[in-house]
Amino acid sequence: MGVQEQLQALHDDGFVLIRDVLDALQIALIRCAIDDLQPLHWDYQGLLEHYKCVFNRSPLWLSFLDLPALIGLAEAALGDDCHIIGQTAWRSHPGYPGLPLHLDHLPMQLPPWLYAQHDFSLPMQIITAQLYLCDIDLAIGPTWVVPGSHRAGRAPEPGEDSWQGQGAQALLCRAGTVLVFRSDLWHRGAANSSAGQVRDMLQVHYGRRMVAQKFSPYLSWQFNPQVLAAATARQRRLLGEHAESEYD
Template identity: 40%
Template sequence: MSPTTGTFLPPLKTSDVDGIVRALQDDGAAFMPGAISPELAARACKKIDELEHQEGDDHGARGLLDHYKCVFNRDPFWLQFIDPPGLIDAVEKLMGSQCHIIGMSAWRCFPGFNGDKTGPIGMHIDQIFVPMDEELLVTGRVHLPVFIATMHYYLVDITEDLCPTWMIPGSHKSGRGPGKKAAPTGHGGTLGGEETAWNGVEAQPVLCKAGDGMLFRSEVWHAGSANRTDRVRYLLQVHYAQRGVAQRFPPYIKFRHNPVVMEAASERQQRMMGKHRISAYG
C-alpha cells in the first residue's frame, strides 16, 4: 500500500502563501487538501459533463478520454479557479505580478483509460527551460525560478486504481527529464518504461479526496495512470506561467476571448487571461 499523499507532501492550506512558495522550491509541489469544497468539486464535474468539444480539444484515446482545452473561455463559472484567495498570492510570488494562465484543461478519464491515445503517459516533465547539472540545484548553489506551474483540482476521490497522478517530490532538482530504462515493477503496470525514481526517491501516487489540489512546477517528474475502476476521473488543470511564457490557447490563431467571460471577469482575472499592459516587446 502506498503512503498517503500527506506523508510525502506536507498538507498545506491555500491561505499559507509562504508555505506554498517554499514547497514549490523544496519539493517542486504543494499539496492542498480541501483547496475547494466537495460541493464545488461536484458542481465542476456537472459543468464538465455539459461541455461540448471545440476545435483544439482532445477526445481521442479510443473514446476513453475527454480533454477540453481553454475551459476558462467557455463560461464565467470557471473564473473562480483562476485566482482563488491565497493560492493566487503564492502564484504571483512565484511567477511575478504580471503572471498569467497559459491554459485551463478539464479531463474526463473513463474506465479503461490509460494515459493518452498512444499508450500510457509515462513519467515526464512538462517543460524545462534551463537544463543543468543536478549538483548545482541539489546543493542550492542555483535556485531555479518557477516558470510554469499547474494546479490540479481533483474533482472526485482519487484511489490508486482511479488514475492518480504519480510524482517524485524534489525531482525538479535533477535539472533534466526522466530517461528510459527497463520497465519498472510495483506500479500496477500503470507507469511506462521510464525512470520512476530520482535521488533515491520513488514515484508516489497522489491519493486524495474530491476538492483537494496540488500545485506543481513544470520540471517535476510526474505521470498520469490508469483507470481500473468503473468510475470516471474528473480533473481540472489551471496552468500558470510567468508573463514571458506564451499562452497556449488552441485553436491558436482562431482563438478569440469570449466577451461574456471577459465582461464578468475582474481586472486581475482579465490580466490572467491575457489582457496585459504594453511593456518591452509589446
C-alpha cells in the same frame, strides 16, 4: 500551511498539496460543466476526455482561475503580473491506461554540475494546479510524483522511476484537494483501473508574464465577449490584459 511554506515546498520538493480548496457545491458545478463540454480543435473524447481553454467557453469557469487558496501562491511563485497559459478539463474513464513519467516543460538546460548543487533549482516559470473533483485512490488513478526531481535538470529516461534514490509517490487525497507542481517536476497520471468510476480534474496553468499564452486554435483565436464582460480586473490580467511593458 501558509503561502511561504507552500512556496518552500515548491522549492524543496517541486510540489505541494493544498486540501479543502473546493467545497461540495463547487465540485458538483464543475463536474456538471464538464458533462456539457464538446470537443473543439485539439480536444478529444474517449477513455480520456481532454478539453483545452475552457475559461473561454463560459463565465462559469472564471472563478476557478483565481481561487483564494491558489492565487496568492501563484503570484508569490511567478510574480504579481503572472497570467494563465491554459485551463483544461480532464475526465478519465475506467480502462484509461495512464501516462508514463514525464515533465511538462524544462525552462532551461544547464550544466549537470550546477543542478547537482543541493540548494540550487531553477526559478519557476510555469506551475500547474490540478483541482481534483473526486476522491483519488489507487484504483481510480492518482498522480504520481518524484519529489525533488525538478532538480534533475532533465526529463526522465524511458523506464526511469526514481531520482537520487527517491522513488515516485502516489498522491491520494479527497475531492476538493489541489496539487500544485512545477513544470519541471517528474510526474504521471496513473491508469483508471476502477470498476466504474470516472476521474474528473480541472487544471489551471500559470506562467510568468513573459511566458507566452498559447491558446488554440491560434490564428483564429478570439476571446468570448461574455467571458471578458464578466471578468474582474484580476481575472482580465490572468487572461492577458497587462500593463504596458518594454516588449508590448
